[in-house]
Amino acid sequence: MxxxxxSLVDWSRAQFALTAMYHWLFVPxxxxxxxxxxxxxxxxxxxxxxxxxxxxxxxxxxxxxxxAIGVATGIILEFEFGTNWSNYSWFVGDIFGAPLAxxxxxAFFMEATFISVMFFGWKRVGKKFHLTATWLTxxxxxxxxxxxxxxxxxxxxxxxxxxxxxxxxNEMNDFWSVLFSPxxxxxxxxxxxxxxxxxxxxxxxxxxxxxxxxxxxxxALKGVRIGAVFGxxxxxxxxxxxxxxAYHVAxxxxxxxxxxxxxxRGENGADLLAFGILNPAKNCNDAADPFLLKIPVPxxxxxxxxxxxxxxxxxxxxxxxxxxxxxxEDGTIALSFAEKQQRGKQAIQSLADYRTAxxxxxxxxxxxxxxxxxxxxxxxxxxxxxxxEDLIPNVPLVxxxxxxMVALGMYFIVFFIAVGILAYxxxxxxxxxxxxxxxxxxxLAYIAGQAGWIVAEVGRQPWAIQDVLPVNxxxxxxSASSVQITFFVFLTLFSLLLAAEVGxxxxxxxxxxxxxxxx
Amino acid sequence: MITYEFxxxxxxxxxxxxxxxxxxxxxxxxxxxxxxxxxxxxxEKRLLVNVLGRKWEYTFTTLATFGGAFFASFPLxxxxxxxxxxxxxxxxxxxxxxxxxxxxxxxxPGNLFGQRTYRVFLFVNGLLGTVLIGAAISTFFTGSDFLVxxxxxxxxxxxxxxxxxxxWHGLDAALPVGNGTLSACLHNLSLxxxxxxxxxxxxxxxxxxxISHAALESRLNxxxxxxxxxxxxxxxxxxVWTLLGSGYAVDGKGTVSLVPYxxxxxxxxxxxxxxxxxxxxxxxxxxxxxxxxxRACRKGVWFSGAGTVATVLSLLLIAGYNNTAFYxxxxxxxxxxxxxxxxxxxxxxxxxxxxxxxxxxxxAYIVHAWWSLEKKQAxxxxxxxxxxxx
Numbered sequence: 001m002x003x004x005x006x007s008l009v010d011w012s013r014a015q016f017a018l019t020a021m022y023h024w025l026f027v028p029x030x031x032x033x034x035x036x037x038x039x040x041x042x043x044x045x046x047x048x049x050x051x052x053x054x055x056x057x058x059x060x061x062x063x064x065x066x067x068a069i070g071v072a073t074g075i076i077l078e079f080e081f082g083t084n085w086s087n088y089s090w091f092v093g094d095i096f097g098a099p100l101a102x103x104x105x106x107a108f109f110m111e112a113t114f115i116s117v118m119f120f121g122w123k124r125v126g127k128k129f130h131l132t133a134t135w136l137t138x139x140x141x142x143x144x145x146x147x148x149x150x151x152x153x154x155x156x157x158x159x160x161x162x163x164x165x166x167x168x169x170n171e172m173n174d175f176w177s178v179l180f181s182p183x184x185x186x187x188x189x190x191x192x193x194x195x196x197x198x199x200x201x202x203x204x205x206x207x208x209x210x211x212x213x214x215x216x217x218x219x220a221l222k223g224v225r226i227g228a229v230f231g232x233x234x235x236x237x238x239x240x241x242x243x244x245x246a247y248h249v250a251x252x253x254x255x256x257x258x259x260x261x262x263x264x265r266g267e268n269g270a271d272l273l274a275f276g277i278l279n280p281a282k283n284c285n286d287a288a289d290p291f292l293l294k295i296p297v298p299x300x301x302x303x304x305x306x307x308x309x310x311x312x313x314x315x316x317x318x319x320x321x322x323x324x325x326x327x328x329e330d331g332t333i334a335l336s337f338a339e340k341q342q343r344g345k346q347a348i349q350s351l352a353d354y355r356t357a358x359x360x361x362x363x364x365x366x367x368x369x370x371x372x373x374x375x376x377x378x379x380x381x382x383x384x385x386x387x388x389e390d391l392i393p394n395v396p397l398v399x400x401x402x403x404x405m406v407a408l409g410m411y412f413i414v415f416f417i418a419v420g421i422l423a424y425x426x427x428x429x430x431x432x433x434x435x436x437x438x439x440x441x442x443x444l445a446y447i448a449g450q451a452g453w454i455v456a457e458v459g460r461q462p463w464a465i466q467d468v469l470p471v472n473x474x475x476x477x478x479s480a481s482s483v484q485i486t487f488f489v490f491l492t493l494f495s496l497l498l499a500a501e502v503g504x505x506x507x508x509x510x511x512x513x514x515x516x517x518x519x
Numbered sequence: 520m521i522t523y524e525f526x527x528x529x530x531x532x533x534x535x536x537x538x539x540x541x542x543x544x545x546x547x548x549x550x551x552x553x554x555x556x557x558x559x560x561x562x563e564k565r566l567l568v569n570v571l572g573r574k575w576e577y578t579f580t581t582l583a584t585f586g587g588a589f590f591a592s593f594p595l596x597x598x599x600x601x602x603x604x605x606x607x608x609x610x611x612x613x614x615x616x617x618x619x620x621x622x623x624x625x626x627x628p629g630n631l632f633g634q635r636t637y638r639v640f641l642f643v644n645g646l647l648g649t650v651l652i653g654a655a656i657s658t659f660f661t662g663s664d665f666l667v668x669x670x671x672x673x674x675x676x677x678x679x680x681x682x683x684x685x686x687w688h689g690l691d692a693a694l695p696v697g698n699g700t701l702s703a704c705l706h707n708l709s710l711x712x713x714x715x716x717x718x719x720x721x722x723x724x725x726x727x728x729x730i731s732h733a734a735l736e737s738r739l740n741x742x743x744x745x746x747x748x749x750x751x752x753x754x755x756x757x758x759v760w761t762l763l764g765s766g767y768a769v770d771g772k773g774t775v776s777l778v779p780y781x782x783x784x785x786x787x788x789x790x791x792x793x794x795x796x797x798x799x800x801x802x803x804x805x806x807x808x809x810x811x812x813x814r815a816c817r818k819g820v821w822f823s824g825a826g827t828v829a830t831v832l833s834l835l836l837i838a839g840y841n842n843t844a845f846y847x848x849x850x851x852x853x854x855x856x857x858x859x860x861x862x863x864x865x866x867x868x869x870x871x872x873x874x875x876x877x878x879x880x881x882x883a884y885i886v887h888a889w890w891s892l893e894k895k896q897a898x899x900x901x902x903x904x905x906x907x908x909x
Contacts, residue, residue: 057906064623064907071576072619075583076612079601082590083609086602087679091672093594094863101591102874104584109881112576113888119907120573125891133888164864168669168680169594171864345675352673384675473672476602477679478688486609493613497620500631507629 008480009472012084015487017457019076021450022494026070026501028449031145031192032199033063034138036226038131045131055219056134057122058513059203062505064119069501073494084483088464088474095161095172096151103147110140145195146188153184155465156456157252163377165354165370170468183248187456190241193234194452197412198445200231204419205442206509208435216512217429224423224438231416238409243306249459250307250315251329253466256459257307258318259393260402262290266316266326269301273403278396284318284389318395322388335379337388344383347376381463384473393461401454408448415441526868527858528840530592533875535835537585538656539828542714544578545649546725546820547571549718549746551618552645554638557726557742562899563735565626565909568638569902570729571722572622572909573892577885579619591871595667595861596846599681603665604655604689611651618644622909646715653714654693657707659838660761660782662849664691664698667856684850698850706764709757716750721827723747724810724820731896740811747807761834762786767847767855775844775852785837792840796833802826 037059044052078100082089089096117125117133125133154160160177161170172178207223210216249257257263262278263270276294296302301311308315308329316334320326324336335343350373357365385391419438422428428435460466464474550571558564590597601608617640624630625637664684671680683689685697693708695701723743730736766781778784786793806823809816839845844855862868902908 061907065627068620068623071579072616075579075586075615075619078583078586079608079612082586082597082601083605084602086598086681087672089590089598089602090594090669090680093590093597094867097587097591097594097597097863098867098871100587101584101871102587104580104587105874105878105881108580108583109885112580113885115576116573116892117888120892120905122906123904124894129891167864168672172867172870175866175870348673348675352670355670355673384678473678475679476605477682478602478605479686482605482688489613493616496631497616500620500624500629503629503631504624504627505629508627 005480006472008478008483009475011480011483011487012475013471015084015483015490016077016080018487018490018494019073019080020453020457022498023070023073023077024449024453025446025498026066026073027141027145028195028198028446029066029202030063030070030141031138031195032197032202033059033066034141034199035196036199036203036230037063038134038138039226039230040222041131041134045127051218051222054513055222058219060118060134061508062206064115065501065504065508067115069497072497076490084476084478085464085474086476088469090169091469091474092155092158092161092170092465094169095154095158095178098172098175099147099151099154099178103144107140107144107147110136111144112140114140142192145192149188149191150179150181150184152456153181153187154178155463156187156460157181157183157248158465158468163373163380165351165373166358168351168355170465183252186241186244186248190238190245191452193238193241194449196234197231197238198449200227200234200416201412201438201441201445203227204231205439208438209509210512211429211435212432212439219513221423221429224419224428228416228420228423231412232420235409235413235416239413242406242409246306247309253460254316255318255321255391256393256398256455258316258321259395259398259459260455261303261315262294262395262399263303263315263317264290264319266314266320268304268314269312270303270315271296271300272302272306273297276399276403278399280396282395284322284392318392322391337382337385337391340379340382341385343376343379344381344385346383347373347380348383350376378467381465381468381470381473384470385462390462390470393459398455398459401451401458405448405451405455408444408451411444412441412448521869521872523865523868524859526865526872527862529872530588530862530868531839531845531858532832532836533878534585534588534592535832535839536828537581537588538835539831541578541581541585541652542717542831543721543824543827544574544581545652545714545718546721546824547575547578548618548645548648548722549715549720550645550722550725551641552649552715553719553722553742554641554645557735557738559734563732564638566730566732566735566897566899566902567726568622568625568641569905569909570726570897575618575622579615582615592863592868593856593858593861594863595681596856599665599667599856599861600663600846602679602681603683604658604663604692605683606687607651607655607689607692611648611655614644614648614651617641618648626909645718649715649718650708650711651693653711654707655689656714656835657710657757658692659835659845659847660764660766661692661703661706662767662847662855663689664850665848665854666851667848667854703849706757706760709753709760713750713753713757716746716753717827719746720750720807721820721823724806724823727810728817728820729893729897731898740814743807743811747811751804767844767852769842769844769855769857769859771842773857773860775847775855775857777852781843782837785841785843788841789837792833792836795829795836799826799829799831799833803830 037056040052040056114133114136118137121130159181160174162173164171203223204227207220210220274295274297277292279292282288282290304313304315305311322337324334326334328334350369354369462470464471554567621637621640625634667681669680672678687697691697691699695704727739762783765777765779768778768781769775803823803826806819810819839858844857846856848854
């Protein structure tokens with residue numbers, strides 16, 4: 001009997017993660033910088049001052065370099081759903097494909113069309129048309145992220161769909177539920193706003209470099225002020241969408257929340273950890289303390305409040321979710337993994353029975369199998385899970401990523417407020433340590449973004465589609481060695497292109513806006 | 520009342536139209552494959568790169584949208600072909616990754632590999648991208664080595680529904696390896712090579728239309744001959760081979776069988792598609808002809824471009840319409856994909872059809888932006904003077 005190669009699953013995941021992580025190095029800067037350069041060009045059109053045009057063009061050059069490599073990694077991601085996750089593509093393609101197609105029609109063409117006008121149209125179109133093109137380029141990039149994030153949110157919280165045993169796939173039955181799923185809306189704002197934070201940090205950091213070098217002081221101060229205002233707004237909004245994320249994770253993906261906090265045994269009034277060092281010897285089956293050190297946030301029951309809006313709410317831990325038996329919000333009792341697995345296997349068997357009955361033309365058996373399948377379908381994916389431990393994501397990776405992300409999110413609020421106050425009191429240009437801090441904050445913004453995606457994607461393992469399709473049932477039937485080869489090809493290619501991109505951006509920044517030719 | 524069958528046909532039409540537009544826009548790739556051969560000086564290279572570089576995003580975006588639309592409307596194709604013909608699609612993607620960075624990076628200091636490397640990237644994309652896309656599309660007529668069994672999903676240890684017949688994963692479309700036959704490979708390559716020379720022909724016509732440069736213009740007529748003649752030869756080989764060969768028919772019960780002259784019969788039984796095909800071929804040849812024999816004529820690219828869209832559209836319509844399997848399995852006929860068994864649900868196709876009503880609006884702003892930037896022919900002076908030259 002042909003068996004699935006488990007290393008194929010691992011390599012397929014590694015390749016997708018590699019591509020996604022590289023992609024997310026470039027996209028957030030595009031989204032964040034897009035708004036800032038458009039604001040600068042708006043000031044130019046409204047005031048007629050050439051320095052705003054020079055500033056806008058400078059940031060557009062950086063945008064363009066970054067955009068190109070973002071596009072390159074993006075197309076690989078789109079097609080990897082087919083090349084490496086072919087079962088997934090059929091099983092949920094009826095829902096997942098639509099946002100990708102709409103993204104192409106509504107967003108990609110908007111970006112591609114107006115970016116040409118933005119770069120090449122300064123002398124060929126009027127000021128207002130050019131400004132419109134710049135905003136539409138940014139809008140196109142943002143709409144693009146909306147659709148792919150709607151698709152991603154659906155994987156975390158599948159709604160608006162029903163399984164059709166005749167076609168052996170999930171089929172969409174409510175487009176608006178998919179588009180306006182609360183998880184999708186929150187994910188879109190959280191992700192885009194995090195990109196705005198990165199854009200703000202980048203502009204302030206690069207502007208600070210000019211101040212440190214005592215070059216382009218006026219240009220740099222403009223960048224610092226705009227970056228600070230945009231950054232303060234973005235980082236505070238990010239805090240609220242972060243709360244939204246915690247709420248949705250608690251309700252839809254309790255295992256992810258438990259792992260984010262290293263919570264093995266649930267409790268009422270659970271605290272949120274400000275800092276913690278995990279016990280590497282901890283196993284879900286033993287009674288060892290999960291932490292070598294932990295420092296909670298000094299607000300009792302803060303995790304319960306974040307997840308459920310109630311400081312005394314019960315937050316289930318890893319073991320509770322595996323063992324079941326606790327009371328869910330709707331008053332029902334949570335099933336154990338063993339029960340879910342059993343029902344998942346029943347669902348798979350019911351599907352097999354349905355197909356047998358269909359081939360035999362046995363209407364009564366068909367109806368009966370379909371009814372059984374419907375009853376157990378919510379646990380369909382558990383039928384492919386071998387053992388309880390497979391339900392637990394990588395705890396250290398998710399735990400530390402989550403806490404790094406949150407800590408950096410808090411840091412950026414303080415950072416932007418401090419920069420804003422200093423900039424508007426005209427003291428920022430004189431405080432070199434603050435300028436150095438701003439410059440070195442740029443990589444921190446990238447780390448925060450990457451950490452956020454690790455929490456979102458590693459934290460939902462083993463699911464490709466929450467509760468419905470685990471990654472080991474979502475893959476393509478190719479050899480692990482083929483994926484190993486492409487993994488290393490992509491790794492080499494993306495790394496070389498990243499090095500080139502950093503080299504180019506560094507040179508362009510060193511050139512500064514004065515190198516931009518005056519028209 | 521809009522039926523499910525109508526929606527399946529409508530979406531096959533849209534996917535085919537996107538493929539036609541993509542074939543036209545591959546002139547960017549064709550031009551890239553001529554950067555070194557057509558130019559003699561750095562200024563000439565720079566002019567060629569820059570006139571192409573103002574359009575590369577359209578081709579790239581059309582490819583991405585083609586993939587997205589195919590995924591959304593016929594997910595079983597996406598699942599079977601991309602997961603099965605792994606190496607062909609990965610090679611195509613790699614070519615396009617190289618292209619995406621090459622324009623923006625090539626003339627910028629600090630680019631690590633030097634300008635020539637990025638231009639080689641463009642050349643590779645122009646050569647491999649066109650040949651591989653052509654060969655991949657040809658398998659819509661010649662068949663591929665795959666099996667589909669949706670019942671596999673109930674096998675907990677090996678639940679993958681689509682599998683390729685050999686470990687060559689798509690390379691067998693162009694090489695006689697695995698279960699690929701020499702005849703099918705040559706058939707596929709004939710379209711791959713035809714697409715390559717078509718893209719170069721269209722690029723030459725585009726240069727004639729866009730460039731104002733005496734030395735380059737003096738070479739374009741000869742370049743057009745060199746590329747148009749092999750294009751016509753290979754296109755004829757592919758077309759005659761396809762129309763006179765057997766095709767994959769599907770009956771009312773969904774049973775697939777090989778039927779002699781199937782694609783020719785499809786043309787005859789769908790006179791509108793036949794007319795579109797003939798009109799397309801004539802338009803392509805007319806665009807080439809007026810550019811070859813009338814030095815003052817610069818608009819050949821629009822005729823040949825529109826003709827390309829019409830011809831590719833009609834070829835794909837005969838691959839999917841009139842009870843034909845659009846992605847046939849040469850290994851197991853009953854695994855073949857049709858617009859009926861591979862499509863999304865009626866609900867999804869309906870939802871996307873509403874969105875597709877925005878396509879004319881999208882086309883309108885593309886045309887407006889395109890013409891806004893191209894009111895006159897490009898000179899090297901324009902490029903140097905441009906704030907964002909490559």
